[in-house]
Amino acid sequence: MPLARLTTIGTGGPACAFARPSTLAELEQALAWAVEHELAVATVGLGSNLLGADAGVDALVLRLGGELASVASNGETLRAGGGAPNAVCLHHARAAGLGGLEFACAIPGTAGGGVWMNAGAYGSDWSQILIRALVVTAAGSGWLTPGELGLSYRHSSIEHGQVVAQVEYRLTPRPPAEIKAEVADLIARRKATQPTNKRTFGSVFKNPEHELGAGRMLEACGLKGHRIGGAVISPMHANFIENAGGATTADALALMGEARRRVREQYGVELEHEVELLGPIALPNP
Numbered sequence: 481m482p483l484a485r486l487t488t489i490g491t492g493g494p495a496c497a498f499a500r501p502s503t504l505a506e507l508e509q510a511l512a513w514a515v516e517h518e519l520a521v522a523t524v525g526l527g528s529n530l531l532g533a534d535a536g537v538d539a540l541v542l543r544l545g546g547e548l549a550s551v552a553s554n555g556e557t558l559r560a561g562g563g564a565p566n567a568v569c570l571h572h573a574r575a576a577g578l579g580g581l582e583f584a585c586a587i588p589g590t591a592g593g594g595v596w597m598n599a600g601a602y603g604s605d606w607s608q609i610l611i612r613a614l615v616v617t618a619a620g621s622g623w624l625t626p627g628e629l630g631l632s633y634r635h636s637s638i639e640h641g642q643v644v645a646q647v648e649y650r651l652t653p654r655p656p657a658e659i660k661a662e663v664a665d666l667i668a669r670r671k672a673t674q675p676t677n678k679r680t681f682g683s684v685f686k687n688p689e690h691e692l693g694a695g696r697m698l699e700a701c702g703l704k705g706h707r708i709g710g711a712v713i714s715p716m717h718a719n720f721i722e723n724a725g726g727a728t729t730a731d732a733l734a735l736m737g738e739a740r741r742r743v744r745e746q747y748g749v750e751l752e753h754e755v756e757l758l759g760p761i762a763l764p765n766p
């Protein structure tokens with residue numbers, strides 16, 4: 481399975497093995513199979529924060545489906561499979577009259593991907609709604625709290641080989657009409673400022689501890705519209721890279737290296753990438 485088909489940016493070579501477990505038992509079997517074949521494991525959600533190596537990855541890539549992507553609510557608790565898209569969780573929460581997930585309307589990933597990097601927007605993030613997550617490994621499984629998952633700004637302590645199979649969110653009663661109105665407002669704000677209709681992987685760099693955000697710094701360095709191969713720094717928002725046609729991961733990495741070099745020179749700040757790199761790849765050294 482080419483990673484290009486599993487990522488929103490549409491780049492990346494083949495995974496040496498691919499499975500789509502739909503139950504906990506199938507997931508455990510897949511993890512045992514990987515141990516038997518001495519293969520690393522990487523779970524992919526909707527690939528909205530991922531750059532995969534052009535040469536491919538020497539790992540069993542998992543994409544959760546079926547029960548592991550389903551959503552149900554019980555009182556004020558929403559239980560979702562790790563592979564459940566945020567849009568589906570939000571739709572379910574709204575129908576059940578449960579608020580708290582609205583901030584995730586513009587995050588085009590899954591529950592598991594949200595836990596992995598403590599995804600967030602508009603002043604909220606996964607750590608604020610997550611009760612616990614079921615983390616499955618070849619050696620066993622257990623429910624972990626946000627503290628045990630080490631959730632902090634765009635970070636968790638989860639590693640490849642640990643699969644977020646289920647999550648529980650603590651939500652609060654809210655009229656569906658209010659949820660709908662807030663979501664419409666947040667999406668309109670996104671569309672006005674970010675290239676939501678282009679193939680990207682979301683924010684390229686984390687915001688540094690600086691009065692300017694990463695996007696403003698990159699813009700001030702004159703990077704908007706800068707292109708390498710098929711990858712271009714978004715003319716709309718400089719902290720996004722668009723696949724303008726035929727982009728490769730190498731193109732995106734080269735752009736990121738150039739962007740980091742310029743910000744270092746102009747601001748003395750070392751930008752840290754937010755996007756996850758999968759396979760034997762790294763940002764070019766200055």
Ligand SMILES: Cc1cc2nc3c(=O)[nH]c(=O)nc-3n(C[C@H](O)[C@H](O)[C@H](O)COP(=O)(O)OP(=O)(O)OC[C@H]3O[C@@H](n4cnc5c(N)ncnc54)[C@H](O)[C@@H]3O)c2cc1C
Pocket residue numbers: 488522523524525526527528529530544562563586587588589590591592593594595596597598599600601638642643644645675676680681682683756
């Ligand atoms: C247009 C756009 C806007 C975005 N806006 C935001 C934003 O406002 N805020 C924000 O935080 N992010 C944003 N993102 C980035 C991205 O949507 C989030 O990081 C999202 O949480 C990634 O989820 P995913 O399921 O797509 O994960 P993937 O990209 O598939 O994977 C990301 C990482 O999580 C791991 N992972 C995924 N699922 C699991 C699992 N079940 N178990 C274990 N590990 C797993 C992967 O191995 C990988 O390391 C945006 C992206 C796009 C394209």
